Amino acid sequence: MTNPQGPPNDPSQWARPGDQGPLARPPASSEPSTRRLRPGEPGGHAQEPLNLPTQPAQQAEAQTEHLTASHAQTRRPGRATAHSASPDPTVRPAEPEKEPGPVKAKRRTRRDPLTVFLVLIIVFSLVIAGLIGGELYTRHVANSKVAQAVACVVKDQATASFGVAPLLLWQVATQHFTNITVETAGNQIRDAKGMKIKITIQDVRIKKTADSVGTIGALDATITWSSEGIKESVQNAIPILGAFVTSTVVTHPADGTIELKGLLNNITAKPVVAGKGLELQIVNFNTLGFSLPKETVQSTLDEFTSDLTKNYPLGIHADSVQVTSTGVVSHFSTRNASIPTGIQNPCFGHI
Template sequence: MTTPQGPSNDPWARPGNQGPLGRPPTPGEAPTQQLRPGGGRPQPPPPGAHPPQVNLPPAAANTDAQRPPTPPPPHVPEDRTVSFGRPSDEPEKPAKKKKRALSALPILLVVIIVFSLVLAGLIGAELYVRNEANNKIASAVACEVRDQATASFGVTPLVLWQYLTDHYTNISIETAGNNIKDAKGMKMQIGIKDIVLKDSGDSKGTIGALDATITWTSDGIKETVQNAIPLLGAFVTSSVTTHPNDGTVELKGMLDDIVAKPTVVDGGLELQIVSFNTLGFSLPKETVQSTLDDYTGKLTKNYPLGIKVDSVKVTSDGVEAHFSSRNATIPADNTHPCFADL
């Protein structure tokens, strides 16, 4: 049986949590060493002795452990510049680009406005010139054929450019179909190309090509023939029937039956009598033919601009003829009044 050992009398064997006076050290108090009588420097502990232990207060020992972690630095996007304190001497490129864009905006608006005004002016001038040219050409044709007419220019090039250069490339003209001069029921469709306007005394310019298609209805032929033979016209021709197979036109009346064939003669259109039968009324064939020739000659010959008949055919409802002219001269004002306003 061992006897428990009591506290040692050796001051160096004192527990490390007590001070020199036998009490625990106060927080923040530095450990003290026992000085032996006589002064001098403290002597090191004898061999085998334990060095005095210094215990820090619990609050001091856990200070570092209880300290909250340092928050990470704030995230700064790459396209932004964050500066603290003195600004950087490096220029801010995005700000300069934005400033340049804002400074160029008024210039861009001015350019757009000017362009819009110029475009609006060109469109207005184009519409005005196109309308004036259409009206003048339609008026000239209406004056010549004695019927209403319409004219139109092609989409390109602009009529304004054609007007400035006095060179018109493509014009289409169409009459109402009431009559051409005294020929009733006759309609004309004209295509004109390569018009060059140039005053030279008795000429206003030239026309490169002119092609026209004229249609003459059966009713128009009947009315025209009746007007061609005064007093007897209604008795000679009361109905008109076309025969496309043999290219003839039959004119029946109360007193006769005439079969005629439309033919191109000397650049004009004639109705040549193929057969002539009278029903109890004596009328010489030659007299009827001469009367028809004189009347149709006035209708289809002596057109201006050198227009002549190229071909003619009989259809189911009338007669169709093709007219043309090449390198024609536009007459001056004093030679043809219908073209005075061109």
């Protein structure tokens, strides 16, 4: 695009003293755009208006100036944009700065005493719950094993329980059990009906060897035999004549005897400790209508009581016996007994 032709002596607007180049903006002026500056005047003061061309020439000049200014304005940002859009490849872009505010907040939250205290309480509660659960499970397993062994020996249902202190977990870890209590249902011991046993076991140390599982420091057992149980046991021990020989059992605590009354006889016997078990020694024997040798009856009673109260494992033996108003109470015990293996006695195979 070219500037319109002006007077021959009129310098072009591109060569004004105040301009910085062909792309510089024309200076703003409050006077009309038709006035021009002379090249020699300082400060670019306006000159008196000259005789301008006709109206079409003035419009063309104004349009040219407008387009030139617009072109300069559009080229300048373009250059700046191009210059800013082409970064130096050797310069790495700066990483965005991290905001330390949230990190400090998190650190403060972690260091909050209340939060730390709550975390410790939760951890402590979980540990306690784990210990309680482990203790209960260990007690259940241990009680079942001991009760199963006793039930196998006495032929009756049994329940076992370990002492409260120390914790059973600690006893299992050390293989040293301080106190165990076992009690049967009272239905029978072997073939002795109505006989019940309560056992207290102390100082059990598990140390498996070829012929032993461990040792028992002390075992004490209290056996009660009810009068009704004695009657039923004697009836079962004497075939056919049992019901006739013993229909009623009466205890006499004063002289320590029991009386077996039947339809045709009356037997008075005294429970005593014999060997490792108990025996019923006949003190008085009366028969009505038929003769039955006393020795025969005594032999039958001895055989019966021997099977019931002797040959217990662990070296358990009878210590004492006492007649009460409800039956007979005896005490059995053993000390420093060796626990047999499952091969020696199948009842101890689960220990």
